[in-house]
Structures are given as C-alpha cells and as structure tokens.
Amino acid sequence: MLRHRLAALFEPRSLLVVSHRSLPVARSLPSSLARAATFVKPQATSPAGAVDLAVPEVLAGVERGERVDLALLCVHSAQLPQVLEAIGPHRPRALILLSTETAPDNALEDMIYCRSWARLNDCALLGPRSFGVQNPSRGLNFSHIPQMAQTGKVALVTQSRSLVAAVLDWAIDVRLGFSTVVSLGDEAGVEVAQVLDYLANDRHTESIALYLEDTFTARSLASALRSAASVKPVVVLKAGQLGQASEAGEAVFNAMLRRAGAVRVPYFVQLFSAIKVLRYTYWPRGRRIAVFSNGDGAAQLAMTVIGPSFPVLRAELGKSTVKALADVLEPGAQVLNPIATSLPLTPEIVRSVVEILAGDAAVDGVLVLLAPDPLADMTRVAHQLAVSAPAARKPVITCFMGEETVRPLRHLLDEVGTPAFRTPESAANAFGVLASYHYNQLLSRQTLPPESLQREPLLEQARAVLAQLRAERRTELTLAECWELLDCFHIPLHRPQGESAVDTWTADEPLMAIRARRDPRFGPYIKFGTGGTGALSANDRAVDLPPLNSFLARQLIERSLIWNRVLSREMSPAAFDNLRETLERISVLVSELPEIDSLVLDPMVAGAGHVTAHGVRMSLSTSTVLVLPESSGYRHMTIHPYPRRLVQHKRFDDGRAWTMRPIRPEDAEPLQEFIRGLSTEARYMRFVSMLRELTPSMLARYTRIDYDRELALVATVQVPNPEHRGHPREQIIGFAHYLRHPDGRGAEYALVIGDDWQRRRLGTVLMLGLIEAAQIQGFAYIDGYVLSSNRGMLRLMESLGFRNDSIPDDPGTRRVWLDLGSRAIDA
Structure with missing residues (x-):
C-alpha cells in the first residue's frame, strides 16, 4: 500500500541524525526505529569552520541504494552546505532542520539554499530554524523540547514556533494530549495543505487544531480543509489579518472556512475548548x-x-x-x-x-x-x-x-x-x-451547482462583449453593456423603466445590494446586504464564495442583517425566489468570466413578484485571461465548480442516447439503486466483498466530490418514472471514479458497468474520460487493482495501454497502471 509522502516525516522507518549537540530523540526512540537509526556528530573547531563529518555509506536499517526516510539535522548555519552534501547520497525523503543556539548570518540565504536542495532531492523540508515534530502516539520526539507531550487524539499544526512551546507547557496543566505536534513556520517547504491531507488519514488523530498566520495557498488549503473536515473536526485559530489584506480578506477567509466545513475561533483559549466540544456525539x-x-x-x-x-x-x-x-x-x-x-x-x-x-x-x-x-x-x-x-x-x-x-x-x-x-x-x-x-x-456538503439553471448561459456572446472592451482598452462597462452581460446569463432582474427611473423607489422601501468582487488571494466572492453601504467587516457573514447552488444562495440571503431585520417579514416568496436565482446566476457569471473584477447591483428593490436593479456597475481586471477557465481548472477560484465541460451526450451503436457526466450529490439514491441492481458477481468484482449496497459513508464519499482532487463519472440513460406518471428520469448504468493516492502523484481508479449494459464500449468511454481528467489535473499515473479472474476488466485495461503487473504477495490480484505522461489523450 502506498504511503503518504509525509509519512517519512511523521512515522519514519529509518533515521539519520546529524547534530553537534545531544537531542531528545536519542533518548526516546522506540525499539523498532532505534534499530534503523544512525547518529553522526560533526566535529568542527568553530561554527564557521570546516566540518569533519563521516556519514556511513550504508545506514542502519537501510539497504544499499535505498533512500533514508528522515534526516534530522541540528548544525550551525555555516555548516549546512557541507552537511547537506554529505547526506546527499542517501536522498532522505524528509528533512528536519532544527534551530541552533547561534543566529545564522543570512537566514534568507539559508532558506533559499535548503529549499533548492530539497527540490533537487524530492525531499519534504521542515526548516531551517524549525521547532521540529513530536509524535506522542508513536513515541517520536524530533524536537529540542526534552519532555514528550502527553498522548492524545488531537493534532496540533501551527505556523509559529513560539506558540508550540507555550501550548505544550500549558497542555500539561490541563491534561491535554496530542497525536502529533508540528510547527511549519515561514521557512517550511512542507505546506499546511499537505499536513492536513496526512492527518485526515492518520488513525491516531481524531481532531485537528490549526493555527495560521499567513503562509498558504487558498485553493490547496480550501481543498485540504474540506477533505480533512469531512472526516474529523478541524478548528482554526488565525492571528490578525491576512498580511496586508483588508477586513474584506478576513470576511472572505471566514467564508472559505464555512464552505470547507471547518470552524474558526477568535481567541487562543477557545482553541482546545472547541476541540473538546466538537467531539460531542x-x-x-x-x-x-x-x-x-x-x-x-x-x-x-x-x-x-x-x-x-x-x-x-x-x-x-x-x-x-x-x-x-x-x-x-x-x-x-x-x-x-x-x-x-x-x-x-x-x-x-x-x-x-x-x-x-x-x-x-x-x-x-x-x-x-x-x-x-x-x-x-x-x-x-x-x-x-x-x-x-x-x-x-x-x-x-x-x-x-x-x-x-x-x-x-x-x-x-x-x-x-x-x-x-x-x-x-x-x-x-x-x-x-x-x-x-x-x-x-x-x-x-453542497457541491456545486450541478448544471445551469434551465437555460445555458450565452458564453460566446458574453466573452465577445469583454473582448471588445479589451480591444478598446476599456475596463469600465457602460450601462448597456452591463445589462447585455446580465442577459447573457439570464439573470432575472427587472430594469428601471424610463430615463429617470433610477430614482423611483419610495423612501420606506428596503434597499438591497449584491456585490461581487475579487480578493487577491481567494478570487471572486459575493456579498448580499443593505444597499448604499459598501463596507465589509471581518464579521460579515453574508459573504460567500462561488460557486453557489440554490441552498447556498438561500443561506447567503438569510445570514444578512437586512434579511433578519426587514426582508424576512416583508419580502414575498416570489421576490425571494427571484433574488435567490439572481445570486445563483451571478455566481455562474463570475465563475465563467475571470476578467470581471467588480460587479455591483446597488440599489435593488423588491416588488410584488420580482426584484428591480436601479443601479448596475461592472469593471474588468487589468490582467488578461489567456486560457479559458474550463480548460485551466478554474484557477481563479478557491472552490472548483461542477466541471460542465465533461458533460457529454452520446449514442450507442443501436442509436440509444446516453449521457456521461460528473457525479452530483443528488445522485446518491440513483447510485445506491445502481449498486443494488448489480449481479452478485459484478458487485464482488468491484468491491471484493458480498455487500449488497453502499454504506452511508461510502455513498457520501462517492457523491460529494472535490473536483480539485478527484473525479467520479456516471453514465446515465432516460427511463420512464412510474412514480411521476411515466415522465422520464435518469438511471445510472455505469460508474467510474478516481481518487488521489497518498503519494500525491497518482490516482487509483474504480469502474463498474451495469450487467445489462456491458459489451457496448461503455467502460472504454468512461475510462477515457477519467484518463483525460487525470492528465489535466497533473497526475503522473493512474492505476487500479483487479481480480485475476476478472478477465473482461483486464482486457479492457490492456486495450487502453495499461500495464498488467502481478502482486508478489497476492496472486489473486493484478495491478494495472498507466503512465499518464507518456500517453496522448484520445478522442
């Protein structure tokens, strides 16, 4: 089974320690790792002097030519180049550079040098000047602190070295235990998102406490948070504001946490009380x-x-x-x-x-x-x-x-x-x-949105409007151009009638506003609130990130102050539906048009059954979009929307129409029906068990997809629905899925075709769709495990260019795999 890339950092199988001083690790290693640990003490007349460093050619517990899992270094800054050169032949998978008692001459130069070395050697780097790692659940102490934290089920991840020491000291008094403690800091080559991915699958960790300062990538952090928070509670404490960002950045950060399923606390004292309460049944x-x-x-x-x-x-x-x-x-x-x-x-x-x-x-x-x-x-x-x-x-x-x-x-x-x-x-x-x-x-759990609202947006026309503005070197849209764009996305707003209609609302009517803007880190965000006030505070909860579906748009409205104070009592149901759909369609607009820098509908007034926009303004960003968002994976957004480009309508050789599309949350019951309808043999070939249906957790796992890191495709046909007077409904007839491997480089696929739909090239088309998507997401390979008796699946994979390898300790199973870098995408 593949290990997570950071397993070498948190649970190494072999260890090389190079330190000029005695470290706690030498006194606390469990016996299994002690037999695979090598300790080297560099000899030098001064911190800046030459180092006498004799690293054994073959380390304890490491076969010749194998990589050592973890190297732990505590040496003076001037000695780093020589020490890294000496351990280079062992190419450690992970490297911890502990801080020393002497300050470096040039900390920035050390960081750049160490990061370059780590990249060249495919090494996960923690440091320089790191607190290190404690893993009490496994008895590992790769830090300067001599006392091991108490064993518990909480993982502590921070971007502050000083905070770690304070927390460990405080935890002794309150009897709080930890599964893992790690401080990343500014110098770390290891990202917060990578650590969250590891902890999400760590059996010793039941909840995660995360302290953030500023160093993270919004897209990868949001994806990792959502993945981790779907299986265990994640509590976030973040200091101050995001670098030089405004309060708007804080509000958008909070919106990201809401959508990821994590929770934020404002004070340090609340961090672990929150962890305690979130374990409640x-x-x-x-x-x-x-x-x-x-x-x-x-x-x-x-x-x-x-x-x-x-x-x-x-x-x-x-x-x-x-x-x-x-x-x-x-x-x-x-x-x-x-x-x-x-x-x-x-x-x-x-x-x-x-x-x-x-x-x-x-x-x-x-x-x-x-x-x-x-x-x-x-x-x-x-x-x-x-x-x-x-x-x-x-x-x-x-x-x-x-x-x-x-x-x-x-x-x-x-x-x-x-x-x-x-x-x-x-x-x-x-x-x-x-x-x-x-x-x-x-x-x-809202993912996001499944498809365009009844009518597809007129994307080519909308993009032609923006291209004309670029050609004229303008960034501000005229009122006519604003309404043309809104019409391209079928946004159901009424426009004022007549030249002077902009001032036709009465003084006692509540004025609303929708503002869509771009945050430099999180991309587009949408705010709903009172008209005429453009301020956005960090505590404003009526802010969300696209994409939105109907449920999320409703929640955005109901979190606003104007809803709670006025609209909940005065707005008609028809006007509310009109407003909700407007938010959904604006979400589509900013998702599909990355050039939009600002969109403001202010003021808006609710009528008997509609909403009128009395003020409409739009502007473009100064940067040029060279690749369409659907081709670039919507990199301008924090949350990957539903990949509509993968929806394809096809026909079998006999003319029967069918559709291949990414799975949606509402497919849970149809997927369960599909699994129940499989023959016993088909279910066994797919799941290697006699289960008759998916468990609730499996069903959620397959239908609530994070499109930034995985994909599930279904093949569907239209069949009569006797419960709705024979009107057609979709029936799933095939299912294909891939999930990113712990190593981060590859993905494991799964494929199952309904018994009555086999031998129609359905499996081939679904697999080609998976392969193309995996290549676009940058995976190096895709593989799967197939029973040796499943000859049909093995033939299919071989026809697609997969290698078919035996597994030495499991003769009943074959590993089939494809090098995605060497394979051209077939139509």
Whole structure:
C-alpha cells in the first residue's frame, strides 16, 4: 500500500541524525526505529569552520541504494552546505532542520539554499530554524523540547514556533494530549495543505487544531480543509489579518472556512475548548439554547454572550415546557429561559429539568451552569448529568464554576463525552462553536451547482462583449453593456423603466445590494446586504464564495442583517425566489468570466413578484485571461465548480442516447439503486466483498466530490418514472471514479458497468474520460487493482495501454497502471 509522502516525516522507518549537540530523540526512540537509526556528530573547531563529518555509506536499517526516510539535522548555519552534501547520497525523503543556539548570518540565504536542495532531492523540508515534530502516539520526539507531550487524539499544526512551546507547557496543566505536534513556520517547504491531507488519514488523530498566520495557498488549503473536515473536526485559530489584506480578506477567509466545513475561533483559549466540544456525539439542529442554573448569577453571565449578534440564541420555551418546569421546581423559581432554582439541587431535579428542556422542539441544546453548593451533593448531581446528557439526544453542555473542588466533576463529565467548562462564558461560546460547526458542515456538503439553471448561459456572446472592451482598452462597462452581460446569463432582474427611473423607489422601501468582487488571494466572492453601504467587516457573514447552488444562495440571503431585520417579514416568496436565482446566476457569471473584477447591483428593490436593479456597475481586471477557465481548472477560484465541460451526450451503436457526466450529490439514491441492481458477481468484482449496497459513508464519499482532487463519472440513460406518471428520469448504468493516492502523484481508479449494459464500449468511454481528467489535473499515473479472474476488466485495461503487473504477495490480484505522461489523450 502506498504511503503518504509525509509519512517519512511523521512515522519514519529509518533515521539519520546529524547534530553537534545531544537531542531528545536519542533518548526516546522506540525499539523498532532505534534499530534503523544512525547518529553522526560533526566535529568542527568553530561554527564557521570546516566540518569533519563521516556519514556511513550504508545506514542502519537501510539497504544499499535505498533512500533514508528522515534526516534530522541540528548544525550551525555555516555548516549546512557541507552537511547537506554529505547526506546527499542517501536522498532522505524528509528533512528536519532544527534551530541552533547561534543566529545564522543570512537566514534568507539559508532558506533559499535548503529549499533548492530539497527540490533537487524530492525531499519534504521542515526548516531551517524549525521547532521540529513530536509524535506522542508513536513515541517520536524530533524536537529540542526534552519532555514528550502527553498522548492524545488531537493534532496540533501551527505556523509559529513560539506558540508550540507555550501550548505544550500549558497542555500539561490541563491534561491535554496530542497525536502529533508540528510547527511549519515561514521557512517550511512542507505546506499546511499537505499536513492536513496526512492527518485526515492518520488513525491516531481524531481532531485537528490549526493555527495560521499567513503562509498558504487558498485553493490547496480550501481543498485540504474540506477533505480533512469531512472526516474529523478541524478548528482554526488565525492571528490578525491576512498580511496586508483588508477586513474584506478576513470576511472572505471566514467564508472559505464555512464552505470547507471547518470552524474558526477568535481567541487562543477557545482553541482546545472547541476541540473538546466538537467531539460531542450530538449536533444541534439550530442555534437556540436553554440555560439552567442553580442561581441566577451564573445564568445572567451566560446571557451576555447569547443573542442575535452571537452564534447562539435564547430559546423561547413552549407553554407546556414552562408549566412542566413550574411543577418540578420550587414556587417562585425562574421558569422562563434562563431557568434558575435557589434550592439545593438533587439528581432527580437535574434529570427532570434536562428531560423537559430536551423535549421542547424549540430548544436545540441545553446549557447547565452549576456553582458549588455546600448544601447539595454535587458529586451525585454530576453523575446524574453523566447519565442524562447522553440520553437527551440533544447537546447538553455543562459548566461547573470553581476550581479545586469541582475540577474532578468536570473531568468526570469530559470522560463520558459530555463537555464541561470552567466559566459560563466559555460554556456558551463552546455551544456557539458546536452550532457553527454543524452549520458549516451543512454548507460543505453542497457541491456545486450541478448544471445551469434551465437555460445555458450565452458564453460566446458574453466573452465577445469583454473582448471588445479589451480591444478598446476599456475596463469600465457602460450601462448597456452591463445589462447585455446580465442577459447573457439570464439573470432575472427587472430594469428601471424610463430615463429617470433610477430614482423611483419610495423612501420606506428596503434597499438591497449584491456585490461581487475579487480578493487577491481567494478570487471572486459575493456579498448580499443593505444597499448604499459598501463596507465589509471581518464579521460579515453574508459573504460567500462561488460557486453557489440554490441552498447556498438561500443561506447567503438569510445570514444578512437586512434579511433578519426587514426582508424576512416583508419580502414575498416570489421576490425571494427571484433574488435567490439572481445570486445563483451571478455566481455562474463570475465563475465563467475571470476578467470581471467588480460587479455591483446597488440599489435593488423588491416588488410584488420580482426584484428591480436601479443601479448596475461592472469593471474588468487589468490582467488578461489567456486560457479559458474550463480548460485551466478554474484557477481563479478557491472552490472548483461542477466541471460542465465533461458533460457529454452520446449514442450507442443501436442509436440509444446516453449521457456521461460528473457525479452530483443528488445522485446518491440513483447510485445506491445502481449498486443494488448489480449481479452478485459484478458487485464482488468491484468491491471484493458480498455487500449488497453502499454504506452511508461510502455513498457520501462517492457523491460529494472535490473536483480539485478527484473525479467520479456516471453514465446515465432516460427511463420512464412510474412514480411521476411515466415522465422520464435518469438511471445510472455505469460508474467510474478516481481518487488521489497518498503519494500525491497518482490516482487509483474504480469502474463498474451495469450487467445489462456491458459489451457496448461503455467502460472504454468512461475510462477515457477519467484518463483525460487525470492528465489535466497533473497526475503522473493512474492505476487500479483487479481480480485475476476478472478477465473482461483486464482486457479492457490492456486495450487502453495499461500495464498488467502481478502482486508478489497476492496472486489473486493484478495491478494495472498507466503512465499518464507518456500517453496522448484520445478522442
């Protein structure tokens, strides 16, 4: 099985250490790696002097001619060239350059030299001046810090060396353990996205805490975040603003995190409390919480971070809930949210109140805030919460205020999976993180959009308008040209009638605006809000990245202040649909026309069944687009849209029409139906098991595709749908998929054709589509594993130029593979 490229960095099988001082690694190696480790101490009269360095020709645990997995260097800056030359013959797959006690003469020169060396030797580089790596789950300490972090399930990835040391020191006090700790820093050749890819598949890691400063590529980071966050919680803490970017850049960065399914926290103290709460079994369906406390003081503290301007809202309890609470609590107790009792708590009261609140449909979660009470048995109360919280089937988060006497009670609840916090504010904020994470995960599953809205855009006409502007060396569009472009994308806006119609709205009508602009790092973004105000703050949630589908456009509108304050009560359903479709189509416009630098519809006014744009402005960027976006992989965008260019309508030899297209999220049920309809033999040949249908996780994996790193194609035909009076529906008859290998260079394919549709060259066409897409994405090879008895599949692959290799330890399986660099794309 192929290893991830960074496995050599985090779990090496062989090790070369070159250091002028003793390092912790020498004292903590597990026995398996100790037998494959070589230690060399350079001898020199001064840091700048010549180095006496004798690196063995054959290292411990490494066969002659093989590459060593990891080289760990701690040498003076002046000695780096000589040391790197000495270890060069061993071509390490990964290299860590630890910092030394002396400052380098020229840090920038060291960085450039080391990066060049790493590129020439195909080596993953961490440093120079690196903190290093700790991997407590495997007992590996490749850092200067002598004390190994406690073993846990959280991976810490930072771009700050100083922050790592502080976190490890702090973690000892709060009993927080880690699976992996790595600091990348400015000098790292290893990118954040590569580390996220590795951790997403690391069985020792259950959640990821990520601290970012500035060094990342938006496209690769968004793709890696989405991949990692789809399988385990990812919490991001980012310092300050993005380099010299404005607040708009911060708002767009937050939009990217929402679409990736990760969650951002603003303060360091929230980073690991967020990790704790995101491991909770139950996710809230909304943001409304009920607060229960043994005293009103703690409840009021929590209410300071609950409300419309915060991530969570106060739940409005139903009448039956209020009556039930009044029956359980003492006369005079506070039974309207927040709920407070002044009597000593008992386990029975806690159980009853949690059951009543969790049973209210208007409550999405319960926050239990408890202060120490000498008249109550708080240990029994905590044990009751440990039972009641999981049974509630809604999030129940607790806060035991205090320290010495209640710390064991918090630990008790943490251990059973019910997050417990120290202060009311931190507990309420943690619930906000949980609600935001659930919402962001919902957004991340929208992919994106499946096809043009009923009518295809008139791309050639639109691009001709922009070409004419370029020819005339203009960047500002006239009003007529703006409306022509909007019409090319069938944007359903009404235009004002008459010359003076721009000022025809009334003073009491709410003015709306849509603004699409380009961020230098994240590409085009879309904002919806109040007309006449162009400012965009970092906390503005009515910002999103294209592409948008109907669901995402609706969410964008409903996150805006103008929706919550006015439009939700005054806008007609027809006008809302008109506005939603406008956002979808503007998303298509900025996706297909990278030249658009700014598009502003301001002001807009909602009518009885439509939206009128009274102001329309567009401008072009000064840079020229040389390659069409569909041919370049939409590199101007952070999120790869649905690859429409791969939709092809074809016919079989008998004239029957069929379609080859990329898979969509809504194909989940048709794909399941296709798998169920396969013969037992066909399913076994594909999955090497007797499964009758795909598991929910497999179904999600195959239909929620990140088009930036993988592809799934389906072949479909139209068949009558008896459930809809015989109107035609699509039926999947073939499925082909490739997934990027952990090495990042190749992709593994899978192909299955319906039993009734075989021997029609369907498999050939689907595989050619996969091969072409893999070549465009830059893969070096594509391969697959085929049962030796599956002669039909082996013949097909050989006809396409695949090599057919045996697998020494598995004679029942063949590896078929194709070198994509040496193969021309066939039509």
